[in-house]
Amino acid sequence: MADVEERQKDMCPICKTDRYLSPDMKFLVNPECYHKMCESCVDRIYSLGPAPCPYPNCGKTLRKNRFKLQIFDDILVEKEIDIRNRILSIYNKIQDDFDDLQSYNSYLEEVEEMIFNLMNGIDIVNTETKLKQYKEENLQKIDLNNNNREKEFEDFKKREEFEKNLKIQKLQLERQIEIEEKQLNELAKKEILNKLTTSNDINQTISQVKASVLKKSSARRKQLKEIMTSLQNSNNPQQEQHQESSSSSIPFTPFNGDRELKQNFNKLSNYYDPFIDELKLKKDYIAAGWKSELVYERILNEAFIGIGCFIQDEKKNSILLSS
């Protein structure tokens, strides 16, 4: 059974051509009825103009230019993507267009409702008229948003392209440097040997040759550095945004609300304490991020945690309450 299904999946239902026999067969579908057929069938039936769908009991008139490649195996998915694309090109508001989250969410819900209706054939007439009405009312806004979206997408593409090119350049340069260095080293060896036959001061000749080699390779290095910096720069704007958003928000606390910010003491920048003064000079402490101010603050804070809890009174009250 499964075998038959498997075979049908790879077989054109019109001409019964099998993928087994023609391995580069492609299936096309038309968004009118989503019946699939192979490329050669489409060519054969629709090259002379619009014609009815060859499936029995379908009868929809199809045109060749509307046929497209089937990407998803499940035809329902294919259909939903088409509907979604169509609706979202009209209902294309973004969150910034709304005053609060509530209204944005109800807008999203409305959109999903319409997609669902069209998908499952519920109340199609009403939904279509609603769509049309909305389109007429918001024509300008829709165009504007669509343009924005396209622009953003283009920007994104451009940036991606740019980064890709840079990376390729960098790779090429690195490879080149590697090859050249090898060659230079070999050349240098040869030259040293050559010169050694004529001159007497060994060390001087060797250092001379090495200096000339370094000069040649440093030019390439410079180029590589430039590319690296431009790569980093193109990445940076995103990172900066990230940092801003994370630092502005208040950290999560497991308590009901946040801790009191006002402190019970004036913090001095320095206190008399031989023990901590000694630690201040230790390099391993400083390197690990140890700061005397943090120590002062913690210790001073602990001095006032619970100073106003009067256990005797409070516990007595709680006993009275519970009894």
Add this chain to the structure above:
Amino acid sequence: MSQRVTFDELYRRSTQYRKWSFTKEELLNKRIQINSKGCAKVDERLNQLKDQIEPNSIEKVTIDEELKLISFHSRRIGMLAKHFNMPSQVRATAISFLRKFYLVNSVMEYHPKLVLLTCLFLAAKSENYFISINSFSKRIPKTTPESILSLEFEILQSLEFTLLTHHPFRPLYGFFFDLQDVLKDEMKPNELGKIYDDARKLIDEALISDAVYHFTPPQIALACLKEINNDIILKYLSKKFKPNKLDTVKEKDEEDDDEQNETIKPTIENELTQSMYEKIVATVEECQKFIRNGENPTKEQATEIDRKVQYCLNPSLILKRKRENTTDINGDSNGIKKQKTDSI
């Protein structure tokens, strides 16, 4: 913005406040209960040996004696911790574990000399000063890793798994710093340093007293300081908590205090900060009394109680004594003494 949690409220959420802080009456009731529970255990043991021993032949341990024995062994923890070169934080936690354990169990159920070793080991673990059980037991004669670990879960269970203990050491340190700020015109830092050092020694005393159950760590720290130098601390507290000072800095401090006490309304602000000052002073003075009256039993007292506990824990020892009695009347006391010194 949601409401902020004050520092006092923060302390009220700690297990130390919720589970291990009591009024005097509560604490007394608890001890009476534990003692009677321990006595019941002893009776049970006697019942099993009914045909050999008469029921009233064993003297039970009183509440007072229990307390003395625990205090004695708490002090021994201090010595043992010094032997291991442990930080004071570990020592303090071990003492607090031991004392809390005997708020749930009686000395007639578990002998403190065994429990204290496990408490010290557990405290070292929970305070991040890890010593492996093998090297720990190697340095203490007559123990095996198993004998120490066997009690570990028992203790954890009695502590209700609340291992975090707030000690007065850090608040004391904090007051040492704050004193430098508040009394900067009147005191030299090294004079304060001496007061601080003395107060720190006194904290060891406070840890063995019942102050830890009735007062919060900052209050205990203040009490220790006040015990060393009464005038300076009173001056500090009045500067810190008394209203009607013209100094702007102090006014700011008052505002902070108001917030800390939550309930204070602007109109009765002064009156309430006044009462806050008096309350703190009263509490600290009350705490001082506890610290002064800490138990410090002598070794002789402790061995006396220890002998009783030995019989309570193991009534069959009486049979042994009787046997020795019949053979050698003079050897009796010697035999017991030998046992005692072995056990301590």
